[in-house]
Amino acid sequence: MTKPVVLIAEELSPATLNELGDSFEIRNCNGADRDELLKEIATVNAILVRSATKVDTQVIAAAPNLKIIARAGVGLDNVDIPAATTAGVLVVNAPTSNIVSAAELAVGLLLASARNIVPANLALKNGKWARSKFGGVELQDKTVGIIGMGKIGLLVAKRLAGFDMKFVAYDPYVKQAPAGGPEIEMVELDELLKVSDFITIHIPKTAETTGLLGKAAFSQVKPTVHIINAARGGVVDEDALFEALTQGQVAGAGLDVYATEPSTDSPLFALDQVVATPHLGASTEEAQEKAGIAVAQSVVAFFSGNEVPGAVNTAQLK
Numbered sequence: 001m002t003k004p005v006v007l008i009a010e011e012l013s014p015a016t017l018n019e020l021g022d023s024f025e026i027r028n029c030n031g032a033d034r035d036e037l038l039k040e041i042a043t044v045n046a047i048l049v050r051s052a053t054k055v056d057t058q059v060i061a062a063a064p065n066l067k068i069i070a071r072a073g074v075g076l077d078n079v080d081i082p083a084a085t086t087a088g089v090l091v092v093n094a095p096t097s098n099i100v101s102a103a104e105l106a107v108g109l110l111l112a113s114a115r116n117i118v119p120a121n122l123a124l125k126n127g128k129w130a131r132s133k134f135g136g137v138e139l140q141d142k143t144v145g146i147i148g149m150g151k152i153g154l155l156v157a158k159r160l161a162g163f164d165m166k167f168v169a170y171d172p173y174v175k176q177a178p179a180g181g182p183e184i185e186m187v188e189l190d191e192l193l194k195v196s197d198f199i200t201i202h203i204p205k206t207a208e209t210t211g212l213l214g215k216a217a218f219s220q221v222k223p224t225v226h227i228i229n230a231a232r233g234g235v236v237d238e239d240a241l242f243e244a245l246t247q248g249q250v251a252g253a254g255l256d257v258y259a260t261e262p263s264t265d266s267p268l269f270a271l272d273q274v275v276a277t278p279h280l281g282a283s284t285e286e287a288q289e290k291a292g293i294a295v296a297q298s299v300v301a302f303f304s305g306n307e308v309p310g311a312v313n314t315a316q317l318k
Contacts, residue, residue, distance in 0.1 A: 004303050007044040009037060009053040012072055016048070016292030020300065038062050046299050048072060057083040068302050070295035073282050074098055075232065076312065077205070085316045092298040092310040096151065097291035098282035103155035105281050106200050106230040109254025112275045113226045114139060119272040137224070139163040145196030148203035148231065149174040149186070156200055157181050168192050193220040198228065205232035213237065218244035226252040230281050233257040242267050245274065256281050
């Protein structure tokens with residue numbers, strides 16, 4: 001019996017391959033190399049990707065034998081789900097694989113922004129004892145505004161509760177704060193903007209959320225506020241944020257995601273009050289292993305004829 005062919009388009013953990021076992025023919029390619037991807041995908045039955053491989057209409061059309069696209073991670077920005085559905089291809093992801101890593105990074109960015117850790121570190125390494133320049137603020141008794149009250153937002157609140165912080169949250173789809181965490185008051189966005197000392201974002205990028213924090217929003221915040229985005233680029237209007245930071249409307253920002261990635265030349269990177277990382281939310285050994293194992297299990301389940309965990313377009317395919 002011919003084994004299903006699985007294309008590994010990006011580096012995945014050894015545990016991922018172990019989870020697939022001996023029931024598949026495994027091939028590898030560099031998914032970021034468009035020509036190589038289009039060539040290799042022509043004869044495969046499944047593809048496993050992370051975020052660098054764009055599985056769009058052209059790629060799906062070039063893969064007549066493709067049955068399943070597995071994204072080893074949460075976001076599906078790089079997978080054209082409607083095109084896959086039209087072609088009868090199942091799309092799966094690992095929706096909870098990186099929630100701890102993403103929450104921890106958001107907390108790290110918040111702390112780094114509050115205490116000016118990055119510019120102080122760079123100054124000292126450049127021979128400057130700039131102690132008076134990089135004074136910060138305490139977290140205790142400050143209000144954190146959480147935009148997006150899903151799993152990651154709740155994890156962030158749980159972790160920051162240890163700093164004796166207060167919490168408000170806005171989520172257009174959640175009207176009651178989830179149980180199991182600190183006391184969180186659900187409010188409208190305008191109220192959150194007015195009362196928060198820190199604002200941390202944990203919502204997906206959609207047509208409704210693109211530019212959610214822009215010029216109008218920054219006109220409502222405290223001038224001492226710090227903006228943290230370890231969710232999706234584009235939710236924060238980067239031009240408006242730069243203007244708000246340089247004009248004193250916003251005190252600081254911690255950013256892990258950008259409207260266009262890779263991003264290496266943003267004017268935000270020149271500001272001392274911005275700490276920036278290159279989309280590291282899921283970049284921990286633990287998150288990558290969890291994601292790889294989860295989608296490998298989905299692929300195994302699919303070709304075994306079993307219910308597929310993590311499938312995002314099952315209903316549309318029926």
